[in-house]
């Protein structure tokens with residue numbers, strides 16, 4: 001039998017779902033019943049303590065439960081790092097297979113009262129948020145047995161990466177390392193840690209100290225580092241320093257031989273919001289041969305150069321970039337110039353000529369920002385030509401039509417990050 005391909009995919013995934021529903025969920029690890037109990041256990045075992053913050057009714061949080069916390073990798077890592085779960089939500093209680101006590105259906109081994117009490121400590125004491133504030137979740141917070149927060153990682157994470165963080169957190173929990181944690185020596189050591197989340201905090205503290213002697217030591221430390229992601233992190237941290245002289249230390253990274261370093265530095269320069277980076281970025285435009293740093297360069301120019309004609313020119317040129325990934329990032333960067341005729345026609349050209357889902361989605365998004373209500377009809381016609389399975393593009397078209405029709409589309413600007421990711425973001429982790 002011939003089944004059209006999208007339908008075939010739908011049938012297969014339906015079968016997969018049915019098969020999955022028959023199988024019992026793989027067991028979850030045993031969570032610590034409270035922060036105090038978790039810290040005491042961590043102390044006794046000489047390990048770190050990790051609290052996983054989770055919420056109901058959200059796909060990313062659900063995926064953590066279905067694919068990560070129930071994985072073999074996570075269970076093995078939880079032998080090396082004490083774990084607890086924090087959630088504001090109330091669930092059904094079911095008898096625990098082991099003890100027979102009534103426990104939370106969603107997380108097992110603890111009651112909802114317990115995971116809610118842990119959430120309260122995390123929210124108020126660790127993150128300083130109020131009872132009604134949003135707390136970005138999923139989130140994993142790593143704590144030393146003495147209660148000191150070591151580092152954290154926000155948003156979803158793959159099981160291998162989370163396991164690596166848990167093992168690293170426990171390795172960092174030796175008495176010697178904890179004792180020198182907040183000293184210059186301890187921070188310099190962590191500034192070149194193999195784990196990005198560990199580096200981030202140490203580098204933030206070192207850069208904020210605003211001390212030329214510290215800058216010198218940091219640059220000295222770099223000489224022994226080979227991993228481009230570590231070199232990139234250190235140079236990128238300087239991009240956000242307090243003075244133009246110190247921020248200029250980041251500029252060494254723009255001509256670094258490794259494109260990973262260049263991508264990370266360019267991204268950090270854009271994110272810093274510091275106008276003194278703009279001439280350096282403009283000098284790189286047209287010279288960058290690799291896709292990832294060139295894509296990040298367009299994004300940075302769109303942020304720092306939104307009022308600058310030379311930046312506008314470089315991004316406009318990027319709308320015709322021969323590399324599709326770089327070109328898609330140029331479209332994402334062109335928001336400040338969305339109303340210009342040349343920009344609109346470049347985006348319409350994508351709709352006619354086609355291309356990856358990424359580039360079509362971002363071209364539609366950019367048209368949505370043009371303020372040109374005459375484009376509603378164009379987009380409606382375009383929508384009728386899209387397959388129903390192309391849901392991401394369909395959603396982009398609907399949002400653009402709503403925007404052009406003068407409707408309120410909350411966070412429309414942030415859709416760009418959902419449609420096309422700056423390559424720097426997949427390196428940084």
Ligand SMILES: [Zn+2]
Nearest residue numbers: 090091104112
């Ligand atoms: Zn519960």
